[in-house]
């Protein structure tokens with residue numbers, strides 16, 4: 001009954017906000033940003049010793065009001081379905097390995113690319129958007145059979161082998177001593193508003209309640225389960241895994257890093273609204289609009305904040321602060337105005353007092369850095385030229401940042 005009435009309320013709110021959000025033109029004018037006051041991540045605390053308790057409080061608020069909690073840990077166990085064979089790629093300098101693990105009845109097809117003869121290598125873990133076969137052009141990588149967005153009939157195609165290679169800098173990752181672990185996010189949960197019928201949700205008896213997981217929280221949970229598996233892999237050091245994601249998957253990497261402190265480093269590439277961008281600025285994509293276009297991403301409680309951001313008990317600088325004391329990188333792109341680059345910078349900047357309380361630098365830059373001039377402390381930030389994507393420039397910064405923090409190299 002409670003679920004039914006909250007569904008009815010959620011439906012009513014979404015009908016009203018759908019109409020509003022579709023009518024309203026997105027704002028791109030800084031002078032039209034409403035006056036706002038950011039909540040203080042350090043409210044009520046004065047010392048580093050008090051941070052863990054404050055952190056827990058903030059984390060619980062994000063879970064209950066925005067991303068949704070994982071309903072039960074009953075399905076956390078993973079099993080190895082196919083141990084996968086290894087082969088040499090990239091002229092012998094890398095090993096490609098494709099184990100398949102099972103989680104809540106779903107097969108997660110991993111693509112692992114690691115320096116040849118890796119032992120305890122640090123790694124980047126990141127979902128891909130359209131299947132492992134798009135990351136590297138190799139005929140031994142199977143096409144995903146799952147639903148794929150923006151492809152004819154939502155199916156993976158042979159012709160897309162390697163089509164996303166420019167977004168992955170595989171060779172640079174390997175040359176710098178890192179492994180790359182990637183998987184298709186639709187293996188965990190297809191990115192379509194299907195009433196939580198498909199993906200891992202099929203294993204859970206109840207539909208999510210208003211404070212329970214949307215798809216972003218589900219994908220984040222999947223990343224933690226992959227990390228569980230990496231703990232059993234001798235070639236990879238699970239204590240030095242950087243979780244990385246672009247756009248909706250950047251929102252996901254942030255939420256994964258917030259929830260799971262085993263992730264040693266967190267990277268959000270062009271994550272925008274619901275990721276690194278300050279919601280109260282309402283510039284580019286807004287809370288109402290994201291909840292309307294992607295009703296399955298966040299929990300239903302988040303609908304309360306459509307055109308009502310000032311009532312949020314947090315803002316996205318506090319999501320960044322949840323990584324403290326671990327290193328976190330926020331990246332923007334000049335032409336990616338939909339994601340509000342300035343709002344992404346401000347979140348990194350306003351997370352800095354938490355790092356400073358813990359005796360760390362946070363973000364060195366006080367003002368928005370110049371284009372293509374990264375600022376890297378324990379928080380990293382850059383705004384690069386170009387549009388919404390992941391480029392060689394982005395990976396160059398992430399590798400440099402990760403070498404410093406995970407390999408002790410300056």
Ligand code: GTR
Pocket residue numbers: 246247248249272273285290293
């Ligand atoms: C857009 C969405 C953004 C971002 C992006 C992406 O349509 O409005 O929040 O997530 O998709 O994931 O590419």
